[in-house]
Amino acid sequence: MQGSRFAFGPFVLDPAAGTLLRNDDPVAVGHRGVKLLAALVARPGEILGKAELMDAAWPGRIVEEGNLTVQIAQLRKLLGPATDGGEWISTVPRVGYRFVGAVIQLSGVKRKALALPDKPSISVLPFLNISNDPEQESFADGLTEDLVTDLSRIPGLFVIARNSAFAYKGKAMDVREIAEELGVRYLLQGSARRVEARVRINAQLVDAASGDHLWAERFDRSLDDIFAVQDEVTAKIVEALLGRLRAPPPRNRPKNLEAYDLCVRARRLMDDTRQAAREAHLMLTRAISLDPDYAEAYRWLAMNHWMGEVHSAGPTQPTRSLGLELARKAVAIDPNDAGCRWVLAYLLAYERSFAEADAGFAKAIELDPNEADTFAALSDITVLAGRVGEGLEHIAKAFRLNPFPASWYYLALGQAQYAAGQYQAAVETLRSDETYRTSSRRFLAASLAQLGRLDEARAEVELFLVANPRFSIRHWAATEPFREARTLAHFIDGYRKAGLPE
Known part of the structure; x- marks a missing residue:
């Protein structure tokens, strides 16, 4: 996406890409740090209150002020002294912070257009919430995500993943520009309004190449009919793109709309912080209590x-067992859901039930060849199985379906590049990740060590161990689903050279 970049001193910050360069070299700064720095440099010389900054870095979340203090301290350490010998970021006691350096705003750089697939290609853009109630935002988001899922299960379509669709939420952009960046020809746009027991939905299918509207319709229905409306929209789009009217395959639908809203909100929270994991856990547990037969929850x-415990030391056995039990329950409720299938397959691989895991991944791809997460997860498992070339192909497929993915895609790509001996590429991947995660530092450190950049590697190890103090190479090797000795030895060699503890 296009967007402004900011130059100050030897640095260039690109908030859209999540990157910070010092003299054209990447600086390892986290996602929250990028958000904070972007807020500060966009208004140089102004005092930004602590509440405003916390909202910039943790939108919609309630966090302790100490988190902001830690992030600012880390930014100061990364930036070093300003050109005048002082600090780039000054503290205004009891108020907030101010960026004191001179800033030059640069024009944005347009992403390279992706080639169109050899089949009808579409992205569902985030539906607008046109009600006066911000609480209904999750309803509009859920509608968007469900339409993505419904369309992706239709054979003959190429469908962009929801992560990438939501990269355009709240952004006013030309449909041609969006289509070029995502590498699709068609876009579905719409709006939703939920008022008491009624729902109003407007949807339109646009041919981005010509700007023509291929189909548009307005729905005014009972809220109880929301999933029937989704099925109808999907069928109309399939008819427009493939020339035949076809209802989407049946799905397990929630029977309780509060459970549905909770599940949508929980998915938004599942990032790299323990606080988010706890909040998501409470929401999903509540959703299941409201709707015990809701597979997606x-x-x-x-x-x-799984994610709440997978840091460096690997998940604890009780958590693994519970995660596996929940995943089996999801598949039992809805065996035709590709998402449920790949999650179970992924957890089975970590239990070393490799035959069952491989079959699960194959079934997930059969059910939904557009499910980008399946390919990203499969890349991780395939690389650790020693089939590195396959792993690189899987993660490339995942990125094509999801050009603006979650942070763990970059971790999977960096891991695959390290396994392939592409150490410099791995360094670039893991340092350019716009949602940089502390758990990826171990692969970054190993890649730097293999390049002979030991000082940088040990600096990454130090940062990694701050967040992962219990890490040991021995425990990590015992918990990862390696299937052959050579790949395991390659990772251990890099870890040892970097100075990670035995």
Whole structure:
């Protein structure tokens, strides 16, 4: 996407890409740090209050002020002294912070257009919430995500993942520009309004190449009919793109709309922070209590259990067992959901039930060849199985379906590049990640060590161990689903050279 960049001293900050360069070399700054720095440099010389800065870095979240203090301290350390010997970021006691350096705003750089697939290609843009109630935002988001899922299960379509669709939320852009960046020809746009027991939905299918509207319709229905409306929209789009009217395959739908809203909100929270994991856990547990037969809630709760414990030392056995139990429950409720299938397959691989895991991934791809997360997760498992070339192909497929993905895609790509001996590429991947995660530093450190850049590697190890103090190479090797000795030895060699503890 296009966007402003900011130059100050030897630095160039690109908030849209999530990158900070010092004399054209990447600086390892985290996602929150990028958000804070972007807010500060966009208004140089102005005092920004602590509440405003916390909202910039943790939108919609309630966080302790100490988190802001830690992030500012880390930014100061990364930036070093300003050109006059002082600090780039000054503290205004009891008020907030101010960026004191001279800033030059640069024009944005347009992303390279992606080639169109050899089949009808579409992205569902985030539906607008046109009600006066901001609480209904999750309803509009859920509608968008469900339409993405419904369309992606239709054979013959190429469908962009929801992460990338939501990269355009709240942004006013030309449909041609969006289509070029995502590499699709068609865009579905719409709006939703939920008022008491009624829902009003407007939807239109646009041919971005010509600007023509291929189909548009307005729905005014009972809220109880919301999923029937989704099915109808999907069928109309399929008819317009493939020339035949076809209803989407049946899905497990929630019976309780509060559970549905909770699940949508929980998915938004599942990032790299423990606080977010706890909040998501509470929401998903509540969703299941409201709707015990809602497969997707079990799926996300299973993954949340896994992600909540997977740092450097690997998940604890009780958490693994519970995550696996929840994933099996999700598949039992809805065996035709590709998301439930790949989550179960992923957890089975970590249990070393490799045959069952491989079959699960194959079934997930059969059910939904557009599910980008399946390919990203499969890349991780395939690389650790020693099939590195396949792993690189899987992660490339994941990025094509999801050009603006979640941060763990970059971790999977960096891991695959390290395994392939592409150390410099791995360094660039792991340092340019716009949602940089502390857990990826171990691969970054190993890649730097293999390049002989030991000082940089040890600096990354130091930062990694701050967040992962229990890490040991021995424990990590015992918990990862390696299938052959050579790949394991390659990772251990890099870790040892970098100075990670045995």
